[in-house]
Amino acid sequence: MGEFIIKMPDVGEGVAEAELVEWHVKPGDPVREDMVLAAVMTDKATVEIPSPVTGTVLWLGAEIGDTVAVKAPLLRIQVAGEGGEVTAAPMPETVIIEPKEEQSPVARVESLPSVEVKTPVQSAPxxxxxxxxxxxxxxxxxxxxxxxxxxxxxxxxxxxxxxxxxxxxxxxxxxxxxxxxxxxxxxGLAMKTTVEEIKVTGLRRRISEKMVLATSRIPHITYVEEIDVTDLEDLRTTMNASRKPDQTKLTILPFLMRALVKTVAEQPGVNATFDDDAGIITRHGAVHIGVATQTPAGLTVPVVRHAEARNIWNCATELVRLAEAARSGSALREELSGSTITITSLGAMGGIATTPIINHPEVAIVGVNKIMTRPMWDGSQFIPRKMMNLSSSFDHRVVDGWDAAAFVQRLKVLLETPALIFIES
Structure with a gap:
C-alpha cells in the first residue's frame, strides 16, 4: 500500500495562498481518479482540485474557511500497489493552464496537485x-x-x-x-456565421449626419401629454363621409397641421429656427410644416409650405402629393427643405410615447402616437374614449419648459374641441 499527500496547487497569478471553500470528501471515503476532492478560492477565481489517483481518503489537512498556503499538505489518500508501486503513476508536481479573463467565474484551471509518494514509484509517462x-x-x-x-x-x-x-x-x-x-x-436550431457589411451612403448617410448634428448640438426637452380625440375622430369620420370626389380623405394629420397654425400664431417662438453658430433665432411668419415620411430609401421630411394659407382639405391634398413624391424619389429639393416646424408620426405603430429628435435647425417637433380606446373616468363612471399621446421635443436653449408645456396644452384644447380649429381669429 502506498500513500499520496496532495498539496495545495500553485494556481499562478502570484497567489501564495487560497481559502478552502468546499470539501467533497471526508476521511474513509473512497475516491476515484479525476474525482473532485475540494474547491479553493483566491481573490480572482474558484479552483476545483481533482484526485490524480484512485484510493481512500486518510486525512484532511484543513477545514472549510481555512487559508492554506501553496504547497501545504491538503489531504492524504491511501492507494493500492504491489511491491511499493501505486496503480496510478504520479503526476508532474504542478501543471497550470492560466485562466482567461473572459471565462466563467469558475476558473479555467487544470491544476494537477503537488504529490508526495512515500513508496518507490515508476517515473511519470x-x-x-x-x-x-x-x-x-x-x-x-x-x-x-x-x-x-x-x-x-x-x-x-x-x-x-x-x-x-x-x-x-x-x-x-x-x-x-x-x-x-x-x-x-x-x-431546428443552427448557428449562423454570415456577416454583412453595408456602406452608409446617399440618403442614409445624410440622415445619419443630420441625426448626429441634432443630438450633439441641441439639448432636447420632451413633453408628453395625452389627448382625448374622441370628438375629433367623430368629426373626421363625418367629414370623410361627406367629402367631394376631388377631396382627399382626411387623416388626423391635417387637423394637427391646422391646430399648429393657430398655436404658433399665439407662440411664435416655437415656429423658429436657431443658427447656433451665429447665435441668431429666426421667428417665421410662414408656417412651413415638415412631415417625417418613411420611404424605401429611408426617412425624408417633405414640407407643406405655407400651411397658414391652406384649409384642411388643401393640407390633406398637399400632404398626400408630397408623401407620394418622396416615396417615388421624385420630390424636388425645395419640397424637402425649408421647414419651420415638424410633425412625426408612426401611425398605428406610434407606441405609447416617443422621444422625437428635432429637425435641425428647427426648435420644435410634434410626435403623434397611436390612438387607443381606453376607459376614462367622467366623474361618475368609466366610459370608453379614444386617447392619443402627443410626444413633443423642444430645443431647451430657445424654448423654456413652461413655454413648451403651454404650447402642447394649447394643442390639446384645439384637438379635444375640434370646432375651435375652424373658427377664425
Whole structure:
C-alpha cells in the first residue's frame, strides 16, 4: 500500500495562498481518479482540485474557511500497489493552464496537485493526446464538462492531453480553434456565421449626419401629454363621409397641421429656427410644416409650405402629393427643405410615447402616437374614449419648459374641441 499527500496547487497569478471553500470528501471515503476532492478560492477565481489517483481518503489537512498556503499538505489518500508501486503513476508536481479573463467565474484551471509518494514509484509517462472511443466516458473536470455542454461539444471528439487522456480547457480551446463545430445542436436550431457589411451612403448617410448634428448640438426637452380625440375622430369620420370626389380623405394629420397654425400664431417662438453658430433665432411668419415620411430609401421630411394659407382639405391634398413624391424619389429639393416646424408620426405603430429628435435647425417637433380606446373616468363612471399621446421635443436653449408645456396644452384644447380649429381669429 502506498500513500499520496496532495498539496495545495500553485494556481499562478502570484497567489501564495487560497481559502478552502468546499470539501467533497471526508476521511474513509473512497475516491476515484479525476474525482473532485475540494474547491479553493483566491481573490480572482474558484479552483476545483481533482484526485490524480484512485484510493481512500486518510486525512484532511484543513477545514472549510481555512487559508492554506501553496504547497501545504491538503489531504492524504491511501492507494493500492504491489511491491511499493501505486496503480496510478504520479503526476508532474504542478501543471497550470492560466485562466482567461473572459471565462466563467469558475476558473479555467487544470491544476494537477503537488504529490508526495512515500513508496518507490515508476517515473511519470510522457503526456500525449488521447481521443476517447465512443464507448468511453471522457475524462474531464466538472468545469470542463459544463463548458463543453454549454458550447455543444461532444467531449468524445476532443483529444485529451492531460494525464491518462484527461481533457483540459486548453484542449477545448484548441478543438474550437481548429474550426470544429459543436456536434450537439438543438433540433431546428443552427448557428449562423454570415456577416454583412453595408456602406452608409446617399440618403442614409445624410440622415445619419443630420441625426448626429441634432443630438450633439441641441439639448432636447420632451413633453408628453395625452389627448382625448374622441370628438375629433367623430368629426373626421363625418367629414370623410361627406367629402367631394376631388377631396382627399382626411387623416388626423391635417387637423394637427391646422391646430399648429393657430398655436404658433399665439407662440411664435416655437415656429423658429436657431443658427447656433451665429447665435441668431429666426421667428417665421410662414408656417412651413415638415412631415417625417418613411420611404424605401429611408426617412425624408417633405414640407407643406405655407400651411397658414391652406384649409384642411388643401393640407390633406398637399400632404398626400408630397408623401407620394418622396416615396417615388421624385420630390424636388425645395419640397424637402425649408421647414419651420415638424410633425412625426408612426401611425398605428406610434407606441405609447416617443422621444422625437428635432429637425435641425428647427426648435420644435410634434410626435403623434397611436390612438387607443381606453376607459376614462367622467366623474361618475368609466366610459370608453379614444386617447392619443402627443410626444413633443423642444430645443431647451430657445424654448423654456413652461413655454413648451403651454404650447402642447394649447394643442390639446384645439384637438379635444375640434370646432375651435375652424373658427377664425
Amino acid at each position: 510522457v503526456a500525449r493526446a488521447v481521443v476517447q472511443s465512443p464507448a468511453d466516458k471522457p475524462l474531464a473536470s466538472p468545469a470542463v464538462r459544463l463548458r463543453a455542454q454549454e458550447s455543444g461539444i461532444d467531449l468524445r471528439q476532443v483529444p485529451g492531453t492531460g494525464p491518462v487522456g484527461r481533457i483540459t480547457h486548453d484542449d477545448l480551446d484548441q478543438f474550437l480553434a481548429r474550426g470544429a463545430q459543436p456536434s450537439v445542436t438543438p433540433a
